[in-house]
Amino acid sequence: MEWSDLTEGAKAVLEQTRNIKNDHIQIVEFEVGFSEEIEDEDGDRVSVSIQEEDYENLKRYTQENEYGEKYHMARNKNIVKIILLENGKIPDNLSEFPVFRQYKKDAQTTEEQE
Numbered sequence: 436m437e438w439s440d441l442t443e444g445a446k447a448v449l450e451q452t453r454n455i456k457n458d459h460i461q462i463v464e465f466e467v468g469f470s471e472e473i474e475d476e477d478g479d480r481v482s483v484s485i486q487e488e489d490y491e492n493l494k495r496y497t498q499e500n501e502y503g504e505k506y507h508m509a510r511n512k513n514i515v516k517i518i519l520l521e522n523g524k525i526p527d528n529l530s531e532f533p534v535f536r537q538y539k540k541d542a543q544t545t546e547e548q549e
Contacts (some may be wrong), residue, residue: 452519461519470485506519
């Protein structure tokens with residue numbers, strides 16, 4: 436599976452795992468069903484939507500990746516973590532690494548509750 440085969444939601448998630456390539460493990464957490472308009476690095480408003488199709492796309496891409504990067508995905512209900520691995524293995528102390536980017540619905544805001 437190649438980059439061009441990915442859905443837009445899947446690309447948005449994977450781009451976040453690639454944003455900081457340094458000595459840190461990249462963890463991106465997202466919720467299947469997430470949809471929101473966010474501001475990108477250039478200050479432009481972009482729509483990000485991550486649906487079941489995007490999750491399936493990501494799952495396939497991380498298993499068939501042809502670019503040499505190794506990923507691990509874990510799903511608990513609708514919350515998914517995708518981890519860009521260093522040296523192809525999950526570290527023992529994974530819980531010590533912060534989540535770099537989240538695409539999740541927060542608790543309802545005050546306006547929505549009224």
